[in-house]
Amino acid sequence: xxxxxxxxxxxxxxALSWPALGLLMAGIAIGAVVGLLxxxxxxxxxxxxxxxxxxxxxVPAFALLxxxxxxxxxxxxxxxxxxxxxxxxxxxxxxxDGHAMARRGEGGRAMGAALMSSLMGAVFGAFVLAAxxxxxxxxxLSIESPELFMLAIVGITFMAPLVGRxxxxxxxxxxxxxxxxxxxxxxxxxxPRYTFGSLFLWDGIGLLPVVLGLFAVPEAIxxxxxxxxxxxxxxxRIDNAAxxxxxxxxxxxxxxxxxxxxxxxxxxxxxxxxxxxxxAYAHATSGRAPGAPRGAIEGVLxxxxxxxxxxxxxxxxxxxxxxxxxxxxxxxxSAMLMKGIIPGASVLAPEAHGGHLGFVFSLVAFLVLANAxxxxxxxxxxxxxxxxxxxxxxxxxxxxxVLMFVxxxxxxxxxxxxxxxxxxxAIGWLMMRLDWPRPPLLLGLALGPLAExxxxxxxxxxxxxxxxxxxxxxxGAMAALFLxxxxxxxxxxxxxxxxxxxxxDAPPSAHAAFLGALMAAxxxxxxxxxxxxxRAAVFPRLALGTVLVLGIAQAVLMWHAPAGAPQIAKxxxxxxxxxxxxxxxxxxxxxxxxxxxxxxxVFVYLRFGAREQWWVALTQAxxxxxxxxxxxxxxxxxxLPTGMLFRLL
Amino acid sequence: MTPGRLRFLRVFALQIAVITAVAAPxxxxxxRGKTLRIVVGSSAGGGYDREARLxxxxxxxxxxxxxxxxxxxxxxxxxxxxxxxxxRVTAPDGLTLGYFPLGVLSAQLLGNPAAQYDVTKFEMIGxxxxxxxxxxxxxxxxxxxxxxxxxxxxxxxxGSTGRDSIMHVFPAxxxxxxxxxxxxxxxxxxTTEVRLALASGELDGACQGWGGVKAxxxxxxxxxxxxxxxxxxxxxxxxxxxAASFATDPDASALLGTTTAAMSLGARFYAFPPGTSxxxxxxxxxxxxxxxxxxxxxxxxxxxxxxxxxxxxxxLRARIEALLALPQPLITKLRQMLAx
Numbered sequence: 001x002x003x004x005x006x007x008x009x010x011x012x013x014x015a016l017s018w019p020a021l022g023l024l025m026a027g028i029a030i031g032a033v034v035g036l037l038x039x040x041x042x043x044x045x046x047x048x049x050x051x052x053x054x055x056x057x058x059v060p061a062f063a064l065l066x067x068x069x070x071x072x073x074x075x076x077x078x079x080x081x082x083x084x085x086x087x088x089x090x091x092x093x094x095x096x097d098g099h100a101m102a103r104r105g106e107g108g109r110a111m112g113a114a115l116m117s118s119l120m121g122a123v124f125g126a127f128v129l130a131a132x133x134x135x136x137x138x139x140x141l142s143i144e145s146p147e148l149f150m151l152a153i154v155g156i157t158f159m160a161p162l163v164g165r166x167x168x169x170x171x172x173x174x175x176x177x178x179x180x181x182x183x184x185x186x187x188x189x190x191x192p193r194y195t196f197g198s199l200f201l202w203d204g205i206g207l208l209p210v211v212l213g214l215f216a217v218p219e220a221i222x223x224x225x226x227x228x229x230x231x232x233x234x235x236x237r238i239d240n241a242a243x244x245x246x247x248x249x250x251x252x253x254x255x256x257x258x259x260x261x262x263x264x265x266x267x268x269x270x271x272x273x274x275x276x277x278x279x280a281y282a283h284a285t286s287g288r289a290p291g292a293p294r295g296a297i298e299g300v301l302x303x304x305x306x307x308x309x310x311x312x313x314x315x316x317x318x319x320x321x322x323x324x325x326x327x328x329x330x331x332x333x334s335a336m337l338m339k340g341i342i343p344g345a346s347v348l349a350p351e352a353h354g355g356h357l358g359f360v361f362s363l364v365a366f367l368v369l370a371n372a373x374x375x376x377x378x379x380x381x382x383x384x385x386x387x388x389x390x391x392x393x394x395x396x397x398x399x400x401x402v403l404m405f406v407x408x409x410x411x412x413x414x415x416x417x418x419x420x421x422x423x424x425x426a427i428g429w430l431m432m433r434l435d436w437p438r439p440p441l442l443l444g445l446a447l448g449p450l451a452e453x454x455x456x457x458x459x460x461x462x463x464x465x466x467x468x469x470x471x472x473x474x475x476g477a478m479a480a481l482f483l484x485x486x487x488x489x490x491x492x493x494x495x496x497x498x499x500x501x502x503x504x505d506a507p508p509s510a511h512a513a514f515l516g517a518l519m520a521a522x523x524x525x526x527x528x529x530x531x532x533x534x535r536a537a538v539f540p541r542l543a544l545g546t547v548l549v550l551g552i553a554q555a556v557l558m559w560h561a562p563a564g565a566p567q568i569a570k571x572x573x574x575x576x577x578x579x580x581x582x583x584x585x586x587x588x589x590x591x592x593x594x595x596x597x598x599x600x601x602v603f604v605y606l607r608f609g610a611r612e613q614w615w616v617a618l619t620q621a622x623x624x625x626x627x628x629x630x631x632x633x634x635x636x637x638x639x640l641p642t643g644m645l646f647r648l649l
Numbered sequence: 650m651t652p653g654r655l656r657f658l659r660v661f662a663l664q665i666a667v668i669t670a671v672a673a674p675x676x677x678x679x680x681r682g683k684t685l686r687i688v689v690g691s692s693a694g695g696g697y698d699r700e701a702r703l704x705x706x707x708x709x710x711x712x713x714x715x716x717x718x719x720x721x722x723x724x725x726x727x728x729x730x731x732x733x734x735x736x737r738v739t740a741p742d743g744l745t746l747g748y749f750p751l752g753v754l755s756a757q758l759l760g761n762p763a764a765q766y767d768v769t770k771f772e773m774i775g776x777x778x779x780x781x782x783x784x785x786x787x788x789x790x791x792x793x794x795x796x797x798x799x800x801x802x803x804x805x806x807x808g809s810t811g812r813d814s815i816m817h818v819f820p821a822x823x824x825x826x827x828x829x830x831x832x833x834x835x836x837x838x839x840t841t842e843v844r845l846a847l848a849s850g851e852l853d854g855a856c857q858g859w860g861g862v863k864a865x866x867x868x869x870x871x872x873x874x875x876x877x878x879x880x881x882x883x884x885x886x887x888x889x890x891x892a893a894s895f896a897t898d899p900d901a902s903a904l905l906g907t908t909t910a911a912m913s914l915g916a917r918f919y920a921f922p923p924g925t926s927x928x929x930x931x932x933x934x935x936x937x938x939x940x941x942x943x944x945x946x947x948x949x950x951x952x953x954x955x956x957x958x959x960x961x962x963x964x965l966r967a968r969i970e971a972l973l974a975l976p977q978p979l980i981t982k983l984r985q986m987l988a989x
Contacts, residue, residue, distance in 0.1 A: 050702075144851045187811070187836050192763075199730055199763075334699050337953055342867050413723060453836055460834045461806065461851060639686065639721055 003350045003357075004134075010351065011361025015369070020063040020362075023056070027067025028370050032378070034068070035075035035087050042072045042088060046331040058339040059362050065335055066363055069328050070122060070370035073273060073307040075378065077114040081107060081300070082385060084223065084393075085400050089208065089407065090273035090307040092215050093281040097299025104295055107386050112244025113297055114304040115375045117255050120248060121305030122371035124259035125266065125312030126364045132267075132316045133348060133360055146466035149454035150475035152447040156440060157479040167487055168554050170440045173431070175546035176518070177444015178451060179525065180205055182543065186536040187453055193536060194528065200416040207446055209408040209417040213424025214431070214438045215278075216404045217582065221429060223393040223400060224578030224609075241382050247297045258284055258302040259309040266310030267317055273310040278439040280306030312367045319347050319360060394610035395620070397578065398602040401585050402624060406594065406632070415641055418586055425582070434514050444543075452539040508558070515555060522547040581605050593643035595633060599625040681714035687919075688721050688735070689748045690728030696840075696861065697917065698722060700777060700955055701748045704919075704937075707946040711939040713932065728753045729763055736766030741922045743929035746774065754915040755813045758973060759984060769970050771920035772930045773962035775937045779914040780858035780956065782819045782878035783889065785866070790853050793873045795829065795890060798854075804832040805853040808843035811835060815912060816843070818987060819856040819878060822909070823892060825986030826901035840865065858916070859883060864954040878909035900979060908983070911972035918965055934962045 014020060027049075034045045049068060053061035072088050079087030081098035094114060101110040143151075156174035183194045184204030195201040248255055258280035265276035284302025311328075318329045318336075320343060336343070341356050349355025378385075408417040431438050458466040466472060526544040529537040581601070588597035599621040606617035632638040687705055691697045698720065705718040712718075723731040728750045735747050756764040786792035786805075798805060809816035812835055823829040834852065837843045844865045846852040859877070866872045877889045893906035919937060921930055940946050941959040950957050960968075975983075 141849045144849050145846070187838070199733060202763075203730060334702075337699070337864070340952060342864065413721060449838075453838060456836050457834060460832075460836070 007350045007357040008361045011358035012365045014059045014358065015063065015362040015365035019056070019060040023060050024063040024067040024366060024369060025373070027064040028071050028373055031068035031071040031370075032075045032374055035072040035091075036079050037087060042069060042328050045072075046328060050331065050335060053335060058336075058341060058356075058359055061335065061339060062332075062359075062363060063366055065332060066366040067370045069332070070308075070311055070367050071374040072328075073311070074115065074118040074122070074371055074374050077118060077300075077304050077307070078111055078378065078385065081110045081114060084396055085403065086216075088307075089211065090277055090310070091303070092211070093277040093303035093307075094300055096281065097285070097295050097297075100295030101297070101300065106240060106295070108240035108382060109244040109247065109297070110300050111382055111386070112241030112379065113247045113300045114244070115241075115378055116245040116248035117258075117301040117304035118308045119371045119375045120252070120255045121259040121262060121308035122311065123368050124256065124305070125263055125309035126367035127312075128263040128267075128309070129312040129315050129367070130361065130364045132313075133319065133357075136316050136320050143471065144469075145454045145457040145461060146469050147471040147475060149451055149458055150472050150479070152451035152454065154475055154479045154482070156444060156447065157483050166435065166437065167483070168550060168557065169435075170437045172518070172547055172550045172554060173437055174440035174444040175543050175550065176522075177441040177446075178448040178543035179522070179540055179547065180210075180441075180445050181448020182452065182540040186532075187449065187456075191533060191536045193532060193540065194525070198416075200414055204449075205420060205445065206408075206417060207442070209420040210424045210445055211442060212404045212408050213421040213426075214428035214442060216400065217421065217425025218429045218432045220397060220400045220404065220582065221578035223397040224581060241379055244297070244300075245379075248301055251298065251301055254284055254298060255301050255305045258305040262306030262309035263313035265306075266313035273307045273314075276310050277303040277307045278442065282437070282439055308371065312364070315363060319343055392610075394606070394612070395616070397581070397610075398585075398605050398620065399624070401582055402598045402602065402628075405585065405589060405598070406628070409594070409640070410638060413639055415590065418589065422582070422586055430514060434511055436514075448539075448543075455539060456535070511558060512555075515551060515558070519548060519551045519555075522551065577609070581609060589643070591643045591645045593646060594640040595625060595629040597643055598628060679714045680712050680716035683714070683716040683744060685709075685712070685716045685718045685744055685746060686721050687718065687746045687748055688723050688731055688739075690723060690731035690750055690753065697748060697750055699953065700917070703946065703949055703953065703955065704777070704940060706949075707940045707943050708936060711936040711943070729756055729761075732768075733763075733765050735920075735922050736770070739922045741772075741924035741926075743921065743925055743933070745922065746933065747771075747920050747922070749918055749920065751815060751912060751916040752811075752813045754969065754972070755818070755912070758975075758980070759813070759987065761813075767923075768915075769966070769973060770923040772923065772925045773966040773969075774919040774921065774930065774934050775941075775962050776914055776916075776918045776960045776965050777941065777950075778860070778917075778956035778958040779910070779960060780860050780916055781883045781886070781913060782815050782856055782909060783859050783862055783874050783886065784820065784823075784854060784856040784876045785862055785872045785874050786854040787847050788871050788873060789850075790873075792854065792875065795876050795895070798831070798875060799827075799829045804830050806851075807831045807833050808837050808846055808852045808855045809833055809835040810837050810839060810843070812987065815916065816840075816855060816857050818912070819892075819909065821986050822904055822983075823876070825982070826905055827892070827895050858913075859886065860954065860956050878905070878913060880906045880910050900982060903975075903979060904983060908972065908975065908979075911968045914960060914965060914968050915972065918969075920962075930962070937961075 015024075030045065030049070031042075034042065045068060046065060049065060053064055056064075073090045076086060076088030076091035077094045077098065079085055080091045080094035081102050084095055084099035084102075086092040086095055098110045098114060101107060156171065156178075181204065183201060185191065185195075185202050186193055192202060261280045261283060262273070262276040265279060266273065280302040281299060284298040285296060314329045315332070318333050333343070341347070341359065347356045347360065350357045351359075404421060405418050408421045409415065427441075428438055430436075431441070462469075522544045526541065526548070529540050529544070532540070584605075585598065585601045588601045591597065592600065602624050603617045603621035606612040606620055607614065628640065633640045685708070687701050689698050689701045702720050705720050709715050709718045723734065729752065731747060732749060732753045735745075739745050739747075753764075753766075754768055757766070757768050784798075784807075786798075790805075792798050792801065792805065807816075807820050809820075811817065814835075817833055817835050820829075820831050820833055824831065831854075837846065840855075840857055840861050843852065843855050843857070847855060862872070862874070874886065874889050876892050877883060877886055878892055880891070880893060882889070882891065891906075892909070893902050896902035896905055921933070938959060938961060941957060947957055
């Protein structure tokens with residue numbers, strides 16, 4: 001015990017000593033700016049910072065790196081609120097309610113709430129890191145492949161009842177996500193599944209383009225629609241920031257629950273903040289009356305806390321097993337290895353016994369300090385920042401679309417990912433209109449490889465007897481309990497569509513057509529599994545079978561409870577001109593490349609689509625070119641492709 | 650034409666001019682102002698990526714004109730996506746260097762139809778080290794020798810990442826040639842997952858690169874290294890028996906010895922696309938070897954546990970060609986062993 005206390009003292013002491021503290025401030029400044037700017041991501045930033053840490057001792061090196069990482073999602077939330085464009089991918093969920101608040105003139109309150117909940121989330125995540133390190137090893141070593149498989153399943157059943165008002169649809173979407181995850185080479189025999197001879201599909205469907213498609217495309221379409229262009233009349237009142245801070249403190253239970261969600265998801269390797277934010281959003285807004293307008297403070301507090309709490313929690317599996325919990329912790333892991341900090345049991349021993357326990361507590365101190373500093377500074381900077389918010393939707397639309405495509409491309413340097421964004425965008429838009437929850441689909445895609453992998457390993461290792469393991473039974477009982485609670489709550493709430501509900505916007509035939517198309521696609525995909533070897537067919541069959549069985553149940557439900565509310569004439573911007581412009585952007589980037597194609601469509605859209613002034617359109621197009629060519633292609637050496645047209649010449 | 654439209658056209662024309670100006674091939678002696686891209690056929694943050702980024706930091710100052718060197722990840726299908734792109738799309742202009750994993754070589758050796766390239770046509774630059782495959786068992790298993798492994802009352806469970814991986818190939822060869830049976834559990838995502846499964850007792854052992862073993866188990870007392878691949882003793886493993894020394898027929902000896910040695914060498918190599926000029930290739934080969942000798946590189950590699958025993962392009966190429974020219978009956982035998 002005294003060992004641990006001594007480690008805390010040395011760790012925090014080293015964190016507060018000179019070179020470390022200065023580098024922490026430098027890291028915070030860099031991270032805050034990168035977080036604010038959409039399109040500049042944390043992973044690229046860390047990769048660029050890494051060389052600067054080579055000559056440093058471990059603690060000062062991680063002061064720079066952790067300082068930068070810790071504040072990314074904090075300032076990223078501010079861009080989400082002000083611009084409606086997430087500054088970081090992990091801040092996307094804050095857009096929904098945060099930007100709606102900014103439009104109502106409550107931007108100050110939303111930003112105050114985002115900053116305060118970020119701080120609380122970061123402290124929670126840091127506490128999880130400190131508390132989990134001593135107990136995580138025995139805990140994680142008691143988990144073998146069967147338990148890991150069950151945890152992946154629980155992820156879906158835990159979430160499905162929380163999002164939206166239709167647990168059954170959530171489960172169908174989750175199973176659909178599991179199926180989507182089987183596209184590509186099967187992990188054991190490298191047997192292609194659903195690849196249609198395309199090498200690109202060998203690698204499977206990436207998480208990032210799907211996140212962008214499901215969530216950013218519908219928001220972009222809304223920005224371009226006439227209702228999206230309404231002006232924000234009141235400039236955000238900055239004195240309201242204090243009110244936002246008080247909101248976060250008043251809703252401390254919610255903030256802590258969402259921090260816990262973020263920490264749990266953050267610890268599961270390979271999932272991280274991009275998923276955690278949406279689960280937290282869904283949880284925070286689950287009590288909301290159906291059809292209530294967007295812009296509730298809970299919708300800012302939930303994801304604001306969750307995306308910060310994942311940062312510390314994601315370091316737990318990184319430190320103990322060398323298995324990174326998130327993409328940014330992949331880079332942090334390589335930095336640790338370079339500094340001779342080998343993940344494993346030795347990390348838990350105090351420095352005197354050859355371990356790195358003090359170093360762990362330095363990390364904890366950095367996580368807390370970085371967010372405290374950035375929140376204190378930005379609470380004072382809100383006034384100049386908030387002037388940005390009085391921008392028309394049509395001016396934001398082209399930037400959002402370009403950043404969306406650039407982000408999708410940079411993930412794997414594959415132009416085909418732009419098509420994945422478009423496809424996921426179409427599905428996401430339909431799901432939004434028809435009130436199908438999108439987060440379970442995403443979570444299914446994220447957890448699918450883990451679930452299939454561990455199901456396969458479990459049966460290879462233990463045959464089917466793994467099913468009787470006590471850990472499996474306990475986790476299974478938990479999953480059943482969550483599901484039962486979800487359905488029970490659903491039964492107790494008023495039955496179906498209410499006026500103003502998105503359900504009522506679409507005619508029942510649209511719902512039936514969507515479900516029918518989904519079932520038909522699942523049936524075709526199921527038939528396709530007969531060409532697979534038996535081993536590769538197991539998981540897609542399980543996922544598709546679940547989709548079909550639950551789909552039939554959903555059809556029965558729809559049959560018995562037809563939409564009771566009167567049809568509402570399609571009121572809000574149903575002519576989605578944004579769709580055509582997104583397609584034009586895709587085609588232009590495809591033929592002319594990013595640097596030429598994107599600015600061209602930005603210009604044409606602004607001048608002829610949105611009827612802006614010449615100089616406005618030209619300036620934005622030029623800024624876009626400067627960003628794509630000057631910053632990405634030249635300064636950061638991102639291999640932006642030349643278009644098909646130039647390749648032919 | 651309005652002034653605005655004219656201005657727009659000018660901006661557009663300028664964009665096109667700038668874009669076309671940056672893509673011109675290099676002369677061997679002048680990389681000034683250019684960017685050399687190292688394409689890694691696996692994902693960011695992994696072992697190959699870490700090694701390539703370390704090389705990238707030191708390579709520039711050994712190339713005439715000191716170009717900027719950046720690392721770019723093209724993961725997927727065990728490096729096949731990168732290799733296919735490399736062979737068919739990448740321009741042989743001396744500005745794109747590939748760093749490939751073993752899957753690229755074994756896919757061609759084992760006749761995977763998806764391998765749409767010929768490795769022998771790649772312009773080889775070098776390999777930072779020839780890794781040695783060793784089989785390890787945690788001390789708690791009590792498996793201290795190959796004999797204990799062979800006589801274990803139940804088949805021991807060995808972890809592997811994929812069927813083309815050396816983690817599957819080597820124990821399958823041991824079973825096929827020496828009759829040392831094991832239950833190979835294929836499908837772990839990476840060596841860290843295998844290490845975790847060894848710690849929890851889910852697995853009994855694993856065969857993997859010695860470099861990875863050193864990094865994963867800093868305390869050698871916690872594991873038993875029972876056998877190594879290749880034709881001679883690794884200098885750090887003088888007491889660990891060589892698998893080929895147990896072979897009783899020439900085929901088994903060839904498969905366990907020279908074949909595994911060539912596979913180890915082909916497990917990580919730098920190459921230019923087919924058709925790159927000989928002068929560019931020799932410039933980069935020299936720069937690569939100079940980087941390996943660079944004290945800055947050597948120090949960092951040692952700190953990160955990365956071996957530093959470089960092999961230059963020509964020898965690498967000869968060994969890989971010898972491996973791919975294995976007599977057909979041996980290749981058939983190899984495929985049969987791996988199919989089990």
